[in-house]
Amino acid sequence: MSLGSARCSCGAEPVYLDRSSNIVYCKRCILRHVYRKAVRTMKNENMLSSGDTVLIGLSGGKDSVVLTDILGRLARKMRDLNLVAATVDEGISTGESSYREEALGYAREVAAKFNVPLHVYSYRELFGGTLDSYVRLRVQNGSACSVCGVFRRRALNEAARRLGANKIALGHNKDDEAQTVLMNVLRGDLERMLRTAEGTHELVRRIKPLRRLSEREVAIYAYLRGYGFQSVECPYSRDTVRDKVREVLFELEGHVSGSRDALLNFEDKLRDVARAGGLYAKCELCGEPTSSSRKLCKVCEYIQEFRRLSGLNPEPV
Numbered sequence: 289m290s291l292g293s294a295r296c297s298c299g300a301e302p303v304y305l306d307r308s309s310n311i312v313y314c315k316r317c318i319l320r321h322v323y324r325k326a327v328r329t330m331k332n333e334n335m336l337s338s339g340d341t342v343l344i345g346l347s348g349g350k351d352s353v354v355l356t357d358i359l360g361r362l363a364r365k366m367r368d369l370n371l372v373a374a375t376v377d378e379g380i381s382t383g384e385s386s387y388r389e390e391a392l393g394y395a396r397e398v399a400a401k402f403n404v405p406l407h408v409y410s411y412r413e414l415f416g417g418t419l420d421s422y423v424r425l426r427v428q429n430g431s432a433c434s435v436c437g438v439f440r441r442r443a444l445n446e447a448a449r450r451l452g453a454n455k456i457a458l459g460h461n462k463d464d465e466a467q468t469v470l471m472n473v474l475r476g477d478l479e480r481m482l483r484t485a486e487g488t489h490e491l492v493r494r495i496k497p498l499r500r501l502s503e504r505e506v507a508i509y510a511y512l513r514g515y516g517f518q519s520v521e522c523p524y525s526r527d528t529v530r531d532k533v534r535e536v537l538f539e540l541e542g543h544v545s546g547s548r549d550a551l552l553n554f555e556d557k558l559r560d561v562a563r564a565g566g567l568y569a570k571c572e573l574c575g576e577p578t579s580s581s582r583k584l585c586k587v588c589e590y591i592q593e594f595r596r597l598s599g600l601n602p603e604p605v
């Protein structure tokens with residue numbers, strides 16, 4: 289990255305160039321900028337209320353580590369904000385060890401630094417099998433990620449219930465969010481878009497404090513704070529559509545500055561519409577919300593299928 293001869297507005301040596309505004313920042317100022325932007329997003333979108341117990345979805349990847357750091361710092365100032373964290377162990381083997389193992393080390397480190405109690409929940413314990421075992425049995429079309437995503441969502445809801453949290457904080461950044469909006473548009477999947485929009489139908493509200501921070505901003509924050517990065521990739525991660533969408537958005541942002549923010553604004557407006565209308569019904573088996581056109585939620589469908597494929601009798605969960 290070439291920062292030329294420019295100085296940070298405070299006069300110090302710059303370490304970061306914001307491409308959209310062409311502003312350079314020194315270490316101290318970029319850390320403050322990222323922290324303040326996250327806090328402002330939480331404020332603008334009324335993400336926190338006094339007395340909240342927030343469960344942090346702490347995978348141990350850089351986004352969730354930065355999220356824990358920022359909420360941890362905020363909790364030092366906001367005395368009535370309670371934090372707990374959960375790591376979900378999917379049960380994915382990468383040969384010698386579990387895929388989650390390395391990330392769990394980073395999760396433990398940041399949780400300990402801010403005195404946030406960390407709990408680990410596994411798919412095996414919650415749903416009766418590891419993701420690996422399920423993928424081995426599953427003969428139908430559909431990627432591991434779609435099953436994994438559905439299970440993770442439920443695992444975090446269950447964790448929140450067990451730990452008494454009234455909100456779940458996720459580390460999604462602006463790039464992830466803009467990609468998801470565009471992917472849903474490309475699939476023509478309005479229901480999924482509404483489902484993934486923050487807090488539209490979940491029993492426990494989702495908040496995404498980093499959703500207005502770019503991936504670069506989150507990465508520089510993690511790097512300058514000295515957090516480690518996960519080196520092992522999930523063996524199932526082969527999301528070619530997302531990769532393509534990422535490329536397209538990158539290119540688009542170069543021509544139309546602010547296009548990622550515009551996609552997020554679009555999602556926000558849809559969410560408001562969804563909140564006002566009755567787009568959701570209750571799953572007949574577990575009572576969790578599902579789209580009004582379905583009888584069973586996706587988790588119950590998968591578990592029924594899992595039991596059928598394993599030779600067990602399908603039964604309510």
Ligand code: SF4
Binds near residue numbers: 432434437526
């Ligand atoms: S890449 Fe897919 S399968 Fe792997 S952890 Fe992420 S969602 Fe799960």
Ligand SMILES: [Zn+2]
Binds near residue numbers: 298300313315316317
């Ligand atoms: Zn500065």
Ligand SMILES: [Zn+2]
Binds near residue numbers: 571575585586588
């Ligand atoms: Zn269900």
